[in-house]
Amino acid sequence: MTDEVKHNKRDIGTIAASVGVAEDAAHHGIAPPLWTADTSEWASPTDKPDYDYSRTVNPNRTLLVRALAALEGAQGGVVTNSGQSAALLALLLLKQGARVVAPHDCYGGTYRLLQGMEERGVLRAVFVDQGDSAALAAALADGADMLWLESPSNPLLRIVDIAACAKAGKQAGALVLADNTLPTPCRQKPLALGCDIVLHSTTKAINGHNDLFGGALLAGDPSIVERIEWWANAAGLSGSAHDAWQILRGLRTLPLRVDRQEKTARAVAAWLADHEQVLEVHYPGLSSHPDYELAARQQSGPGFMLSFRIKGGEAGTRKFVQALELVTLASSLGGFATLICTPASMTHRGMPPEAQAEAGILPDLLRVSIGLEGAEDLIADFERGFAAT
Incomplete structure (x- = not known):
């Protein structure tokens, strides 16, 4: 476990300012360099280096994951090439025909993705007013594989009780995911409120400069992190080295x-x-x-x-x-x-x-x-x- 994850109770500004500083082993730069190589040399056919192929693992993505994990109190995760890639990655964790309970007022891209996958027979999407505890209980009564939360909602800024929803979702057998794009970890910590997974469109406030796309999917359980990493590699959803480097630069402020x-x-x-x-x-x-x-x-x-x-x-x-x-x-x-x-x-x-x-x-x-x-x-x-x- 990284020092950043161990010390995620540090001041949030300290975390944002300190991850990856003075870790340039080659030239000892304060800011981390940009590693653009798509592949790395092996010492022998059986000696796999830590960073062998950039789709699988890249130092710039590692640094960004470390920072985001420390901010969210996660054990790890992946950074993707867009927020929608992170959403798709979350759904890849589910079995065929999974039941996903989502907010009726969720982000339009989330609605479109869930509806499109339902039309293909990949999953069943149930949209419900999650601020109505009776409606949510009824939606979960038949079981669920994933409970998708978004609080505050986009665009009506509705708030749901994340802790209560997470508890209800887990009792129904669901993985509980929270989209934390709007509040950012500066204002809300879904994992601490009982969620399993936290999602970000890093395109938005985390980067903050309106000049790239990115996403992230993080988890508190190492076994879920491992599954996220496997699917990101298998589906080729990881973000580029350049975008990860630039997003970390934006995250500093x-x-x-x-x-x-x-x-x-x-x-x-x-x-x-x-x-x-x-x-x-x-x-x-x-x-x-x-x-x-x-x-x-x-x-x-x-x-x-x-x-x-x-x-x-x-x-x-x-x-x-x-x-x-x-x-x-x-x-x-x-x-x-x-x-x-x-x-x-x-x-x-x-x-x-x-x-x-x-x-x-x-x-x-x-x-x-x-x-x-x-x-x-x-x-x-x-x-x-x-x-x-």
Whole structure:
């Protein structure tokens, strides 16, 4: 076990700043180098080196896994070439015909992947409101092979009781997975709350610079880690050396960025909540949020994501986003720039209209990923949007 995993109770900033430092054996550089070789020399036909073939293992991926494992309190895992690759990798752990219980309001890419695999007869996907304990219990009553959690949800920032859900999932015989992309390990630790597996799209806040794709799948049980590693190698889902190197570089500032983004999100959400042209705001840091107390108990902060609806319907929403000058209309999240999107037509367009309606993803819903800009500047830009509606 690495020192990073042993000392995962260190300050999160210490972990982010220290993994891989001064480990350049060749030239003693402070920052780790980029190892791009696809294969390595063997001393003999039976002397397998630690790093033999880059699809299987690469030093840059090892360093990134060490950092993420330490941040999440995991025993290990793998880094993949996208968040969706990590999601696919999780499903490869399951047997043919497995039953997966997932949130009815999950990320659109997750919904599309589960639905597509169900259509091929690979698994059975059951989408349920996991905030409704009776509905979740009913969904688990017939057993489950995987319980897929997403809290806060994307895009409505709903909170579910991860510990209670994990307990119920395990009683039903399920592996319990939590997508921790939105809160990041800076704000939430699903493994400590009873989950078996934690998933990340490292494309988002962990990298934080809107310039690459990546994912990660981590576990607290070494036997699950071994299965994850086997399937990542067998299916060729591992991330590139360059992306792993760059994501680790972005991760160094993750705690600082999340602190700044969250502080700004709090200010913007409070301003929106008092605005006469706003119908509703979804942000776990507002006392009006229905899961405010649960969020405060389960997370160490409400994070940098929020969503809201304005008066004027879908037409007003379109005018609002087109009038913005500082905030960019785009579908990603977690980066240095504030992004806004209409999930129904962008991130969740793969969900059928009836599924969107059931999940509460309305055509006039706006989702915002707060970046590093000043709160006053973002508010001024949003006011520009309101003036256009």
